[in-house]
Amino acid sequence: MEAQSAATLPMGPAWWFEPKWDGFRCLVFREGDEVVLQAKSGKPLTRYFPEIVSRIRDVPLPRFTLDGELLVGDAERFSFESLQMRLHPAESRIRRLASETPATLALFDMLMDADGRDLRQVPLHERRDALADFVSRYGDRQLTLTPGTSDRALAQSWLDGGLLEGVVAKRLDGPYAAGERAMIKVKRIRTADCVVGGFRYAQADGLVGSLLLGLYDDEDRLDHIGFTSGFANIDRTALTCRLEALAGGPGFTGEAPGGPSRWSTERSAQWSPVRPEIVVEVSFDHVSGGRFRHGTRLLRFRPDKLPAQCRMDQLA
DSSP: OEEEEOSSOOOSSSEEEEEEOSSEEEEEEEETTEEEEEETTSOBOGGGOHHHHHHHHHSSOSEEEEEEEEEEBOSSOBOHHHHHTTOOSOHHHHHHHHHHSOEEEEEEEEEEOTTOOBOTTSOHHHHHHHHHHHHHHHOOSSEEEOOOBSOHHHHHHHHHHTSSSEEEEEETTOOOOTTSEEEEEEEOOEEEEEEEEEEEEOTTTSSEEEEEEEEEOTTSOEEEEEEEOOOTTOOHHHHHHHHHHHBTSOOOSSSOTTOSOTTOOTGGGOOEEBOSOOEEEEEESOEETTEESSOBEEEEEOTTSOGGGOBGGGGO
16 A cells, blocks of 8 residues: 655544654565565565564464564664665675664554454554554564554644654555555655755756755865756756856865765766855755755755855754
């Protein structure tokens, strides 16, 4: 079951609100000694989380199917970067990471119980009761129950508090509608004023394709923290000319884009540094590892703001 995006939490009765986790969505299938962890894409995750497989196998039930989110980190803060490190071809490294930083499976739905009963057409409030009973009997730090509430005001306070990526809303009287966007997700949207430290050309027309964004750290170095490529209602020809006039500047003096990583591509290294004179305000939904997790939305140019005023503390 998937979610559709919305700007605000839904109103009215029979809604259930849960945190939107920043992890790997995971279906868990247990049948005898066989345990399968499956990503939302359908790809297997089983080999990357041996500690979760072992923990599921230790549950003294013959079968069940669960829905949840794989997370890595401590109880205070989960790290998407640490989670991504598990997707590695070397089994020895996976085993070491599983031992050093064991994953947590935060559970939020139960699709089949130990008797083999298909719960997908059962209302969420009954599935939630079955899952809560399961976790109360067999849960621990590795198998946890996702918190939830029917109080919209409390869920809104989660969004306003800034500790979550967002909130997911589900109908308490609804079935598990596999393959449908039957949930609603509301992401926490924030804004930041960023310095343009470089840009990339679009492959199609030779005009600017994305702006590379930076913020100054405590040592006054300009660190690359993400990009924006939404240029609706912006004259890209004029913007390209403006950027080319600033080309050849120092660009990023701290962390720079295109550094070596296993996610880098040839194109990711093809960028043009500029003098750090342009400030833009962008909206973003999540920060991970000191960078924007996703692309940002360009809101406006800020000629009224000095680049030196654009600092990392905006992401705190």
